[in-house]
Amino acid sequence: MLRLLIIAFLTITSVFGQTRLQLKDNEKQILDQLLDKNKYDSRISPVGPEVNGTQGPVVVNTNLYLRSIEYICTKRNEWKAQITFRHQWNDQRLKYDDKSGKIKYLSLEDKDQIWTPDTFFSNSRSGEALKDLKPNVLVRIYPNGNVLFSIRLSEVLSCPMDLKHYPFDTQTCSLQMASYGFTTEDLVYAWKEELPLQVTKRLNLPEFVLEDYNTDYCTSKTTTGEYSCIRADFHFRRESSKYGCQWFLPTAILTFIAFISFWLKPNKSTRIKLLVVTLIFLYLHILYINGKSSPAVSYHTAKDCWLSTCLVFVLAAFLEYGVVHLVHKLVKPNKCPIDSSDCQNGKNVNNCEEGDAVAL
Template identity: 30%
Template structure:
């Protein structure tokens, strides 16, 4: 015992024996003078030394700092509060009882008194703010309350099959370090196990819910007490809607313009439209994939981008097919047989009226649609008409199924 500590202890005892109120400094000096071994566990919750020390915890999430889908991690700041009983810190003053009910100690007391050691099971990085650590001792009962502000990065395994419409559950696991359940037990505070400050969110995520439970670990050396905080995070899809879904849809609509251009007179314009849409889609999707999390399986956004490229590629394939089909006239209807021109030079409509096998005639206007002309009445033009209706309808069906299955 140092001379200064002994002097403060004597002064405190003299002051109490004389009936003067015990100051906070005197109580602190008395507690520090007891030379408590910080490595020795308290006597237990019932004072017999046979039961384990019960440490009651509650946590408060101050802020969410980052959630990284690439590294599968969550970084947050939270306040950890622990409460236990250490009868070695009970202070019994001389009558009259004028001593304070509790005293607050700074972080230097961590080296003097026993404090539970917490091990973050899934923690990757941990930083404790020493300026925001304190111990409060309720001197009449021996209860100790310890608070610490911790910034921690935890691993958060993510299932990204529904990315970017996914919901992830990240865990913060607090376990006893070195003391099995026979020596120390962690318990959640029954009144308030966990809390979250209002408006806690991330740019990419919103906090949907949080729950607490036990996660005791069984090892070869014994059972170790563990508490688990589960944070349910839902990804916000606004960014991906503006930078992936809408641009892909717009490029698909641009590629569909080729279906409405003249198959022969605007062949060059059709090719430019389709090639430009395809090139922009490939570049944009490639740049996005460089920033997206890598997985060994297909994500929902991969389905959208892949099908989008397919629809644009269909427009290119259709252009090639139309260009090839325009080189050959469409087969003439079997009911339309072109009659030779009249010999007398008189336009006789009856001679140009085709006959079907039943002998029923068709007008020249009905047969004209089967004739090859420079206005686009070719098989390629008819293919354009088919694609104008079928491809948008097929894309609409795909979009509906996509939002039902993945969103």
């Protein structure tokens, strides 16, 4: 009995293995037929669905997955992100028989064997396709001619920033994808209807918080034609708590210390010493702030307004000290002139006290 079971198991395994091997052989034959250079030219773009009796542009459905953000640089107005973007379109030249549903899709390792959109990131400063042991590229061909193309990239992207409210600002950084050579007569990008934009749940930024994200279109016209373009916008809010502790609290304390001088007597040297020390510490702290993390912009930011206000208040305390000191010197108590003999006798003259009398 055991012998029969073993023989049956080996027979089934052998038949299954032959079926798998035959299926792979069928896939190879199909690929050889589809990619025959005499029949398929990867330089020619596929045609789209008919519109008013004429062939329309090929529609490239796109969705994007934001894997991570390495940094958002305020000084250089740029951000670096790792993304996976996927294109899907239909190429009728790649339709094939799925062998009664046995072949779900065909996989390619070399994307250059078929036509792919000439997508580029219009606001990119530099970028590279990531690879570990092999390039992170996926190409699938489905029986109905649909093609799925996916690639993992690392991109440094431009992000113009409005820093008038810095460090209490919010910024919008975009990722724009467009066709470099195909006009809208040949190729049109469209966001996928379901989940066009996805973001990893483990996104962690040291200075910003991702508040929201959305998709949009940015088709543009140039002298060479109209080009399809899609855009993903990411809205970031700057975490300002550390700036409150490092910038605003110390400068507020120094300004308050300068106001303490109002309670000191104007003829005391301690008052001017306190103001001088306060001004020196405040000025050094402003130099530290501007030298370490101040963005290079040609306009004033909220931080500049705050620091300037603190400096003005401390300088106003100096001005107040000068005015009070001058008035204290010019204005003296009224003296009552009396005869020297009366003063020597200790008499009160004209209701003046003895201590207030001055000899003529």
